[in-house]
Amino acid sequence: MHPHIEKLHAIANKKTRLIVGLMSGTSLDGLDIALCELSGSGSSTECNLVDFTTVDYCDDYRRNVKAIFAKPEGSLEHLCLLNPWVARYHAKLVNQAIQGFGYKNTDIDLIASHGQTIYHSPKVQHQYEHFPNATLQIGDGDHIAVLTDIITLSDFRQKHIAAGGQGAPLVMYGDYLLFHSSIENRIMLNIGGIANLTYLPSKGDISKVFSSDIGPGNTIMDAFIQTISSKLHYDDGAKVASAGSIHQGLLMELARSDFFAQSFPKTTGPEVFNLEYLHSAQKSADATDLSNEDVMATLCDFTAKCIVDSIVTLGQSLPDLSVYVSGGGLHNPLLMRRIQIRLSNKLPHTKISSTTQLSVNPDAKEAVLFALLANETLCATGPKLKATELNMPQITMGKLSFPD
Incomplete structure (x- = not known):
């Protein structure tokens, strides 16, 4: 040997x-x-x-x-x-x-x-x-x-x-082994450049479990903030986005991608959700003259919308659903607030927290x-x-x- x-x-x-x-x-x-x-x-x-x-x-x-x-x-x-x-x-x-x-x-x-x-x-x-x-x-x-x-x-x-x-996401196997619960319906949400989730219903075997990308996480926000200043890699503390207002027309145009009509599980990346995608949506929404703050506020709410729409689709038939968040997006206070607001309007009994509650460092x-x-x-x-x-x-x- x-x-x-x-x-x-x-x-x-x-x-x-x-x-x-x-x-x-x-x-x-x-x-x-x-x-x-x-x-x-x-x-x-x-x-x-x-x-x-x-x-x-x-x-x-x-x-x-x-x-x-x-x-x-x-x-x-x-x-x-x-x-x-x-x-x-x-x-x-x-x-x-x-x-x-x-x-x-x-x-x-x-x-x-x-x-x-x-x-x-x-x-x-x-x-x-x-x-x-x-x-x-x-x-x-x-x-x-x-x-x-x-x-x-x-x-x-x-x-x-x-x-x-x-080829993506690959987190399902590990999420199932580490986080599946027989008494709690769970969604493991990871907000990186792209947002993905793992669906972990308490009832049923692993054939009911899957992971899927659900849309942009930080990727367009990071790309846009880097056009504002070469010294910024991301909107630290959501300072820029928090100073702006959401442009509803642009938000609706951003949400028109064919990706969102695909069934779960699915995958995507910055090859789709990028600055070119943003600029095209701005032209369609007649929003090319928005302030940097308004663009960032809208992009932040777009990510929140993508995430919550997917959670609602999967979780509306699950009682006592808990969502556990990991990834860099967890540290964006405005994004987390927008997710909470949107989620409370549609699934008011859903609990949302970080994977720290499950004894795993979310980063x-x-x-x-x-x-x-x-x-x-x-x-x-x-x-x-x-x-x-x-x-x-x-x-x-x-x-x-x-x-x-």
């Missing part, structure tokens, strides 16, 4: 495993690094978040990624160069984080790296008859493994597409879930959880990279 396989076998048989989960989202704000202690697998999984940090990206990282991010055309050379460059940058941050957590790299069993999404294009979006669903994450796992000297799993989304899924949740996927890849035994093809094919995700 090859020593690498022997090591994997030994890790899989350990009582507990230390796995570093990495998440770099479409907001391009920073790398989420979650150090997790995991034991068991499947429904017997136990996961403890040992430590967590988000390392802000430098301007050079943002500039290089934005040169090709979510664009249908760009430099093939730049894309080729970025693939190892992103990985090496992430590896450097991981090495620093492990040391900051008080551990050595030799203490870590696995790294689970999401990579950096560059382009996401499900078939319903690109509409080319002879091409399948597609997505691309860069930050090659081989470079991370070599530079950290830790076995690395990466590129999780490709298997999901190969098995009939759309760390997605990184934790990728660590959990890596744990399943290595340690799952017995029959897989039953699931429909549309939400989570019965597959093992992640490509293995060895340090040597």
Whole structure:
């Protein structure tokens, strides 16, 4: 047996495993690094978040990624160069984080790296008859493994597409294992660049559970605020949006995308919801002369509308529904207030709080879930959880990279 396989076998048989989960989202704000202690697998999984940090990206990282991010055309050379460059940058941050957590790299069993999404294009979006669903994450796992000297799993989304899924969102499996309740109907809402949710009714098996993107989270707001000032990456404290008023005509135009008519589960990205989408809606609404504050206020309410409309559609038949929020949008006070107002008007008995109430850091949740996927890849035994093809094919995700 090859020593690498022997090591994997030994890790899989350990009582507990230390796995570093990495998440770099479409907001391009920073790398989420979650150090997790995991034991068991499947429904017997136990996961403890040992430590967590988000390392802000430098301007050079943002500039290089934005040169090709979510664009249908760009430099093939730049894309080729970025693939190892992103990985090496992430590896450097991981090495620093492990040391900051008080551990050595030799203490870590696995790294689970999401990579950096560059382009996401499900078939319903690109509409080319002879091409399948597609997505691309860069930050090659081989470079991370070599530079950290830790076995690395990466590129999780490709298997999901190969098995009939759309490549996103992938949170359903982890949300089900960690958060499903037999006594409470739950929706796990994550507000990143794109907003997504996992539907967790208390009754029924995993075939009733699914994850779906539901529209823009922070992506258009962040993109617009960056046109106001090169020093702003997001509307800190919603100061700009809070100074404006909602333009109802623009709000209605923003809500006209064909995406919202698609059934669940579905997926989207900044390839659809971007500044071009905003500018087109402004022209249609005769709202091209709005103040920056009014544009931001309207974009904020647009995100709230997308989120609440989806929650209402899914939750109107569920009594005592609880919504647990994670992701960067949780820190936008105006957005959370608008969600609460809209939700109270339509589902007044719905409770909304952060995943802190479930003992999970809301900023760390997605990184934790990728660590959990890596744990399943290595340690799952017995029959897989039953699931429909549309939400989570019965597959093992992640490509293995060895340090040597």
